[in-house]
Amino acid sequence: MIADSELILNPDGSIYHLNLLPEDLASTIIFVGDPDRVGEVSKYFDHIEVRKGKREFITHTGTINGKRVSVISTGIGTDNIDIVCNEIDALVNIDFETRMLKTDLTSLDIIRIGTSGSIQGDITMGTIMVSEYAIGFDALMQYYVKEYSAEEEVIQEAIQQHFNTLSFKPYVGRASQKLLQQFATDLPKGITMTAPGFYGPQGRSVRSVNVYPDLIQRANSFRVNGRSITNLEMETAGIYALANMFGHHALSVNAILASRLSDTFSSNPKEIVENAIRYVLTKI
Known part of the structure; x- marks a missing residue:
């Protein structure tokens, strides 16, 4: 009980x-x-x-x-x-x-519709893309026992080597293959970086001095098995890791509102989010 x-x-x-x-x-x-x-x-x-x-x-x-x-x-x-x-x-x-x-x-089907910023130059604002994998730069999964697939372990090891000055260990979660087939056959896919905050943890500096000032540049240059980190947000890795742990299906659909490389933000964010909502509902 x-x-x-x-x-x-x-x-x-x-x-x-x-x-x-x-x-x-x-x-x-x-x-x-x-x-x-x-x-x-x-x-x-x-x-x-x-x-x-x-x-x-x-x-x-x-x-x-x-x-x-x-x-x-x-x-x-x-x-x-x-x-x-x-x-x-x-x-x-x-x-x-x-x-x-x-x-x-x-087993539940969980589809996240969220906003995100791109960290690759070929992903333009207004893109709707899905997270094939997500890397958690937060502490959530330090408190849970989760089984990792061989590919997740490869990504996690590559992240630790690439971000070799981190004082913590990132974790990895994967999208549901079932939901990828249902929702994402015609959408670009990538690896999403999940941060525990919006400012310093995403490499922003308004009036702060950051411990990892080259975070975005380092994320941009990451490659593993032909994949790159494509975008940055604040929830996907936690959703994927917990869904994997509990036996649920999860998929994150990202409306790209910003480019972190060019330091630009969309002039019509509401329209982009609306496009993502309509897309998902047509696939439900």
């Missing part, structure tokens, strides 16, 4: 942060960072049956073309991803009455 302090429920039986009951959640879930973006996705639903929220975690569940889908705002960063991924897994795989693991486990 899972202790009350390990799996915290609200007085109405909903899970602590997401404020959801098991029946509120669909098996296909879209993650967005911005709570305001939830409505930008659910406006395309044929019907919305659930509207719930707590803090930055807003959920709408409904149907589109007869398929039940939930869209959840995660907020920013892998610390929030830790909360959301653990709680959606508990919603489908823990019996809240007995507080025991279910005999038959459910």
